[in-house]
Amino acid sequence: MHAVTYELLKEDATCGARLGKLHTPHGDFDTPMFMPVGTQATVKTLSPEELYAMDSQVILSNTYHLFLRPGSDLIRRAGGLHKFMNYKRGILTDSGGFQVFSLGAMRKISEEGVTFRSHIDGSKKFLSPEIATHVQEDLGSDIAMAFDECIPYPAEFEYAKVSTQRTTRWAKRCLDSHTRPDQSLFGIVQGGIYPELRKMSVQGLLEMDFAGYGIGGLSVGEPKETMYDILGQTTELMDKHKARYLMGVGTPDCIVEAFNLGVDMLDCVFPTRVARNGTAMTATGRLVVRNAKYAEDFKPIDEHCQCYTCRNFSRAYIRHLFKAEELFALRLLTIHNLYFLLDFAKQIRAAIAADRFPQFRKQFWENYRDCQL
Amino acid sequence: MHAVTYELLKEDATCGARLGKLHTPHGDFDTPMFMPVGTQATVKTLSPEELYAMDSQVILSNTYHLFLRPGSDLIRRAGGLHKFMNYKRGILTDSGGFQVFSLGAMRKISEEGVTFRSHIDGSKKFLSPEIATHVQEDLGSDIAMAFDECIPYPAEFEYAKVSTQRTTRWAKRCLDSHTRPDQSLFGIVQGGIYPELRKMSVQGLLEMDFAGYGIGGLSVGEPKETMYDILGQTTELMDKHKARYLMGVGTPDCIVEAFNLGVDMLDCVFPTRVARNGTAMTATGRLVVRNAKYAEDFKPIDEHCQCYTCRNFSRAYIRHLFKAEELFALRLLTIHNLYFLLDFAKQIRAAIAADRFPQFRKQFWENYRDCQL
Numbered sequence: 054m055h056a057v058t059y060e061l062l063k064e065d066a067t068c069g070a071r072l073g074k075l076h077t078p079h080g081d082f083d084t085p086m087f088m089p090v091g092t093q094a095t096v097k098t099l100s101p102e103e104l105y106a107m108d109s110q111v112i113l114s115n116t117y118h119l120f121l122r123p124g125s126d127l128i129r130r131a132g133g134l135h136k137f138m139n140y141k142r143g144i145l146t147d148s149g150g151f152q153v154f155s156l157g158a159m160r161k162i163s164e165e166g167v168t169f170r171s172h173i174d175g176s177k178k179f180l181s182p183e184i185a186t187h188v189q190e191d192l193g194s195d196i197a198m199a200f201d202e203c204i205p206y207p208a209e210f211e212y213a214k215v216s217t218q219r220t221t222r223w224a225k226r227c228l229d230s231h232t233r234p235d236q237s238l239f240g241i242v243q244g245g246i247y248p249e250l251r252k253m254s255v256q257g258l259l260e261m262d263f264a265g266y267g268i269g270g271l272s273v274g275e276p277k278e279t280m281y282d283i284l285g286q287t288t289e290l291m292d293k294h295k296a297r298y299l300m301g302v303g304t305p306d307c308i309v310e311a312f313n314l315g316v317d318m319l320d321c322v323f324p325t326r327v328a329r330n331g332t333a334m335t336a337t338g339r340l341v342v343r344n345a346k347y348a349e350d351f352k353p354i355d356e357h358c359q360c361y362t363c364r365n366f367s368r369a370y371i372r373h374l375f376k377a378e379e380l381f382a383l384r385l386l387t388i389h390n391l392y393f394l395l396d397f398a399k400q401i402r403a404a405i406a407a408d409r410f411p412q413f414r415k416q417f418w419e420n421y422r423d424c425q426l
Numbered sequence: 427m428h429a430v431t432y433e434l435l436k437e438d439a440t441c442g443a444r445l446g447k448l449h450t451p452h453g454d455f456d457t458p459m460f461m462p463v464g465t466q467a468t469v470k471t472l473s474p475e476e477l478y479a480m481d482s483q484v485i486l487s488n489t490y491h492l493f494l495r496p497g498s499d500l501i502r503r504a505g506g507l508h509k510f511m512n513y514k515r516g517i518l519t520d521s522g523g524f525q526v527f528s529l530g531a532m533r534k535i536s537e538e539g540v541t542f543r544s545h546i547d548g549s550k551k552f553l554s555p556e557i558a559t560h561v562q563e564d565l566g567s568d569i570a571m572a573f574d575e576c577i578p579y580p581a582e583f584e585y586a587k588v589s590t591q592r593t594t595r596w597a598k599r600c601l602d603s604h605t606r607p608d609q610s611l612f613g614i615v616q617g618g619i620y621p622e623l624r625k626m627s628v629q630g631l632l633e634m635d636f637a638g639y640g641i642g643g644l645s646v647g648e649p650k651e652t653m654y655d656i657l658g659q660t661t662e663l664m665d666k667h668k669a670r671y672l673m674g675v676g677t678p679d680c681i682v683e684a685f686n687l688g689v690d691m692l693d694c695v696f697p698t699r700v701a702r703n704g705t706a707m708t709a710t711g712r713l714v715v716r717n718a719k720y721a722e723d724f725k726p727i728d729e730h731c732q733c734y735t736c737r738n739f740s741r742a743y744i745r746h747l748f749k750a751e752e753l754f755a756l757r758l759l760t761i762h763n764l765y766f767l768l769d770f771a772k773q774i775r776a777a778i779a780a781d782r783f784p785q786f787r788k789q790f791w792e793n794y795r796d797c798q799l
Contacts, residue, residue, distance in 0.1 A: 093750040094743070100754070101738075123721070123746040131724055131742060139738045348496070351504055365474075365512045369504055370467070373496040377466040380753055381473070 055264035057237035059296035069315030070410045077143045077195040078235045082110035085312045087398040088320040094138040098384040101140045107392040111143035113320040117152035125191035133193030146194035148185040150201045182226035190233045199227040201241040206274040213245035221257035237264030255290040265296035272302045288315040324390035329383045334393045347372045360392035428637035430610035432669035442688030443783045450516045450568040451608045455483035458685045460771040461693040467511040471757040474513045480765040484516035486693040490525035498564035506566030519567035521558040523574045555599035563606045572600040574614040579647040586618035594630035610637035621659050628663040638669035645675045661688040697763035702756045707766045720745045733765035
């Protein structure tokens, strides 16, 4: 029995969308869900209580960053990541693979693992499937991810094939080295934009005993149509009784489409990152609150929004805080943007439950202007 | 009848310390009190709810900063400062005098007022007793301060005399131009380090109908003994049925001594400023949480402290956040430091109520190492 299990509650009759429960050592959570990102053991600018107040469930933290600073040994001695950062709900950690591969010229891949230089002090480091697994056991996240290579876009078929096969071998090594009973490991499907390789990847992982699956290597520069096409072909092949986590994707348009294709979990730094840049997400698109036109606009960011920020502060005030470089501004927009996406996922769950997700999706696209940056 | 009144509840039999209530349009508050500073319509990094949770009462906001940005007209149209920043308890605004005079070479004084250049864009601005009063009426603070000159230290007797006499004339002009019935104006005692001038200043102000008094021009570089000496000689001359506000003073040692000499209110940026620098205030002195020795220290900042930060997070975690340049760090230490000073004032009130303030003060000095930077 895995520490983390997925309970399928309902499948939409007309599309891939599904409702479920993710059971974890830190509680049961509703899927499909959006996961806020807390890279360095903190969701930037927010307290755990602010996350609870917006019904945040599982959050994501980054192994690469915590491995380098403050180190996973330290977090283990602190009693694990939940205790260290005082987040009492679910935590998922990625494997560090994505960040390490993003280092480009600063890393070197071998069958054994990846040698790279720290972005903090330039020191030489090494991550392998075993080390990434061990580090995540130190962190004590509810869900640990297998160490994989995120294939860039574009990539030749041959490169993608070699890489995907290695990711599958690495997945096996992660599983073999994983020992912590109160933590579950998810394998990661790769394969680039090649359906044949995605199929090979899924099949390879299905032969192993993972508690759930990540879908990696999407939203890395390919056209969105390609992403949705590959995603749909991938989820169709997957075990419907295990959770499917689409990694690093989380703008509203992608959320609607990913959930439509049977994704259960996803994460993205987008809402928190653009918040710190002065941009609020709303149902009708971006609102750049720094703009001069909001200087004397005493309405909230979104009059229909029930978040803390919209219930208490005006556009004019938030704009003032941004102009005056006051840190409270970053927090107010981070709260709003995360609430927006968590609430968006909640609306989708309600729509699936009421058999009206297809209409929800249709309406979304009719109203949607552009929430991307 | 003033909008803001001071109710004297108890005088210590052996020293100047006293207990009182400050009645304001936004509630009744216990004195002696420490006031957190929210310069730009925000106590840096904190929400109003975080301030309420630490029993913050009256906070201070700076007229100079708000006059320049976003402008007092805008705040008036927003419904006033309380509504703009959503702080529902008391707000005191200074007059801008202190900041304008701090500009040094960038300002020019005349009988009419002060011409200066904005620190934001270098544009030419003018503040006078009438304008400073008008701006504070726009802001709608509970307590507005008269426009004064803060005499630097050292200053020649003749300069201090001329300046103090002008401040008294300016106080009259502030009072004459003040119209808002739901706001009270405090006059400001100046006089530098010259007892004779302090006396002249107090007497001049007592002839006018102020709701309370600020004591300015102390803690500007003079030795602490001088400060305490002048402060004691000043409070002795003042009306004991009106509030006494010592401006810009707020380290624990100064708080104990000021309250001992009959001060009812004081404010200081010290706790919030050093917090953002990684320094926590404790009963046994500074704790520089950035220091390497706290890397694996899983105790709270102060094991006896009941603040949100100390109840939930370790030194190791806060140090990690500082090293990783995470903004939540600044907030956690700001909460701790403000809680520390607000609680310190609360302890002093309890000591005065129980007739044990002299012992409290004695014990404080026995334990006190150095909480200053």
